Amino acid sequence: MIVAVDHVQLAAPPGAEGELRAFYVGVLGMTEVPKPPTLAARGGCWFRAGAVQLHLGVEDNFRGAGKAHPGLRVVGIEAYAELLAARGATVTWDAELPGHRRFYSCDPVGNRLEFLEPVPG
Template identity: 75%
Template structure:
């Protein structure tokens, strides 16, 4: 039985770790977590916020994921979108998912990310 998503893996090009750290830790506010030694030799980096983990693995023939993406729940989505814009990230709002406010953006290597927050009734 599947009980949870343990992590989402995204690919990144060789040598992009510093840009990934600046974005995922500095802009998104995630915490970098250490990779096991045997995996650290492959490059890349892992990040966590709460129970959510994103693993960025190095792929020699990297092509960014422009359609496939993780959907990341946030609180205060308006402020979060403004935070990304303030750091130079593009924020594309999408009103097509009933019950949610959401936008899409891309990480510094071009991978698509979705940020969403349930709409609460007043």
């Protein structure tokens, strides 16, 4: 029986770890999680915010995910969008999901990220 999502893995090109750290820590405000040594040798990096974990793994013939994406629930979406934009991230609002405010952004290697917050009432 599935009870929760443990993490979401996204791909990244070899050598992109510095850019990813700058974005996921410096822009999104996540914390880097050390990878176990046996996995660290493969490259990539892991991040956490509360119970949410995103793993970025190295893929040789990398192509950014343009449609597939994690949906990250946030609190205070307007302020969070302003913070991301002030830190240089793209913020593209979308009003197509009833009962939610949401926007999309992309990490520095082209992975699509969705940020959403339920609308009260």
